[in-house]
Amino acid sequence: MENPSLTGGTKNERKIEMICDNIAVSKEGRLVFAGCDTVDLAHKYGTPLYLLDENKIREKCRIYKEAFKKHFGEGSKPLYASKANCFKRIYEIMTEEDMGIDVVSSGEIYTALKAGYDISKAYFHSNNKTDEDISYAIENGIGYFVADNIEEVKAVDREAAKRGIRQKLLLRLSPGIDPHTYEAISTGEVDSKFGTAIETGQAEEITLLTLDMPNVELVGFHCHIGSQVFAEDVFERAAVVMLEFIADMKKKHDYTALQLDLGGGYGVRYTESDPVLDIDQKVGEVAAAVKEACNRLGIEMPEIHMEPGRGIIADAGMTLYTVGTVKKITGYKNYVSIDGGMPDNPRYALYKSSYTCLAANKMNEEADFKCSVVGRCCESGDIIQENVLLPGSMRRGDIVSVCTTGAYNYSMASNYNRLPRPPIVMLRNGESYVTVKRESLEDLCRNDI
Numbered sequence: 001m002e003n004p005s006l007t008g009g010t011k012n013e014r015k016i017e018m019i020c021d022n023i024a025v026s027k028e029g030r031l032v033f034a035g036c037d038t039v040d041l042a043h044k045y046g047t048p049l050y051l052l053d054e055n056k057i058r059e060k061c062r063i064y065k066e067a068f069k070k071h072f073g074e075g076s077k078p079l080y081a082s083k084a085n086c087f088k089r090i091y092e093i094m095t096e097e098d099m100g101i102d103v104v105s106s107g108e109i110y111t112a113l114k115a116g117y118d119i120s121k122a123y124f125h126s127n128n129k130t131d132e133d134i135s136y137a138i139e140n141g142i143g144y145f146v147a148d149n150i151e152e153v154k155a156v157d158r159e160a161a162k163r164g165i166r167q168k169l170l171l172r173l174s175p176g177i178d179p180h181t182y183e184a185i186s187t188g189e190v191d192s193k194f195g196t197a198i199e200t201g202q203a204e205e206i207t208l209l210t211l212d213m214p215n216v217e218l219v220g221f222h223c224h225i226g227s228q229v230f231a232e233d234v235f236e237r238a239a240v241v242m243l244e245f246i247a248d249m250k251k252k253h254d255y256t257a258l259q260l261d262l263g264g265g266y267g268v269r270y271t272e273s274d275p276v277l278d279i280d281q282k283v284g285e286v287a288a289a290v291k292e293a294c295n296r297l298g299i300e301m302p303e304i305h306m307e308p309g310r311g312i313i314a315d316a317g318m319t320l321y322t323v324g325t326v327k328k329i330t331g332y333k334n335y336v337s338i339d340g341g342m343p344d345n346p347r348y349a350l351y352k353s354s355y356t357c358l359a360a361n362k363m364n365e366e367a368d369f370k371c372s373v374v375g376r377c378c379e380s381g382d383i384i385q386e387n388v389l390l391p392g393s394m395r396r397g398d399i400v401s402v403c404t405t406g407a408y409n410y411s412m413a414s415n416y417n418r419l420p421r422p423p424i425v426m427l428r429n430g431e432s433y434v435t436v437k438r439e440s441l442e443d444l445c446r447n448d449i
């Protein structure tokens, strides 16, 4: 098999169409990402190295924003799910692109504030906000809470009362929809740790209790059914369940929900076998289902929000590593060990997530050497990907690239085995700049006394 699926392209490059249109190959057989030679980047900044394509992030923001405007109209909008990748520069880009955001911790709020993001546009999620989180968020003027349960609503009410304000809030409900994704990343089912179930009657209960609280203003409802969703009509079904609940609340209690947030989750392409989703078309289909349901139920359409995380940033990312050892266990298995691993990308260890791995400096060579790309940690589960095809000539010093790592890599990174976290280098119009510095050995001991 030839290294990746190579096709056409410009005079000096060939495009790799299998994953994303920001990946190409130079005539010297080097992997090019967002117009930059990845081998040069690996040498300039060192490895492991996170790369992010700024133009791709902006392009995705615009695709989502335009689709919402076209199909739902003014007011409805996408919110970037910060948990996918959170650092100061991303919030500057979100400000420039006029994107809403969601946040899940004081840490994400702090980072957004440090970047000058207008936090009154932010929605504060999570299934267990501490009193400190709630107080910090209100103190800094958070726009909306998305309360997971009644304990949280009460805590927000208490904190709002202390400051004499009425805090806007949505309730997270579980619509009981199975998104057909891996269990650990599906969250909208009734027995989930997230949200309050509609089916059990608890959603109605919490709605009534919230409406009775003097210091919170219930503006609507939220749900998130799961991630990496490709299955047809999942969001449409969730929207209909939520709208039926909204209509029920209107009929029984004369309560009008102004906002309905359908969460994140559209799938992205990690490998050639993942489909390409047409976001304009997908949002159009959800809008058609929402409008049809609102007409049938006789209610006004609320503002509709969605919270793409990986949909905005996953394929804007790539990670580069340097090969250390190549181990061939005759008759059994081959290993290519790289200088990072589960501390910078724990997703295979967590979910057996698929990734595409390429030999960045050997793109013209045949890829017929089957191996596992593994990390450098003292953990046999420290695997980036199994059954990878790389060139048989792989050896110490070669550069391995892992594609589509923009989401849930840096944001999930740890210092396991006391490894410093890699830097993030942003690529823009063929140029590169550091946006998060590489951690130093001193950084690792920063809080040790």
Ligand code: PLP
Pocket (backbone or CB within 6 Å): 081, 084, 102, 125, 224, 226, 227, 228, 263, 264, 265, 266, 307, 308, 309, 310, 311, 407
């Ligand atoms: N919203 C909520 C509440 C989530 O829990 C998540 C992911 O876990 C997202 C949005 C973003 O999902 P994705 O990155 O798959 O779009």
